[in-house]
Amino acid sequence: MQPLWLAERVGGLMSLVLLTVVVLLGIAVSAQWRTKYLTEARISGLHRWLSLVIIIFLAIHVVSTVTDSYVSVEWLAILVPFTSTYKTNWVAIGTLAFDLLIALLITSYLRTKIGRKAWVVIHRLTYLCWGFATIHALGGSSEISLTYALALTGVVLVAVAAVMRFVRPPAVIVEGHPKGLPGITSAGE
Secondary structure (H helix, E strand, C coil), X not given: CCHHHXXXXXXXXXXXXHHHHHHHHHHHHHCCCCCCCCCHHHHHHHHHXXXXXXXXXXXXXXXXXXXXXXXXXXXXXXXCCCXXXXXXXXXXXXXXXXXXXXXXXXXXXXXXXXXXHHHHHHHCCHHXXXXXXXXXXXXXXXXXXXXXXXXXXXXXXXXXXXXXHHCCCCCEEECCEEECCCCCCCCCC
């Protein structure tokens, strides 16, 4: 096994796992889940910290992919979708996920400047970011038939789908109209 090949896979799959955990923690925060030990401050802190840890694994994934001589992914393709000559569509989906993640991180740090309503609307793009990352993992990998990669992606999909099925975040008022996430209900409804 080549070190760059391994770094690409580990970096990418760890990014997906961490992004899934961040999405689940975000749902927990918005649904106001609390326990004696998992306070809102702890859940929010872990959510923010893991959001930053994702960047480390994404950096490993991106740098090893671009520097790997086996695949031909250019630096431009990291930020601009559909510019890669290698698996153009799959890399573009990963690029879209990356771009959304960066936008989400930046707007999270600008939350007080852009206002809560705008931040919440923008932050809902996390689901799209997560979806793009999952699709990228499924289609972008040449060895997706390997049991561990397929099983990991399946677990990630089931975890987020299950939590989204039973949790309804508080409604957000957008232009005077309450807006929730369609199709999400709480367990009691």
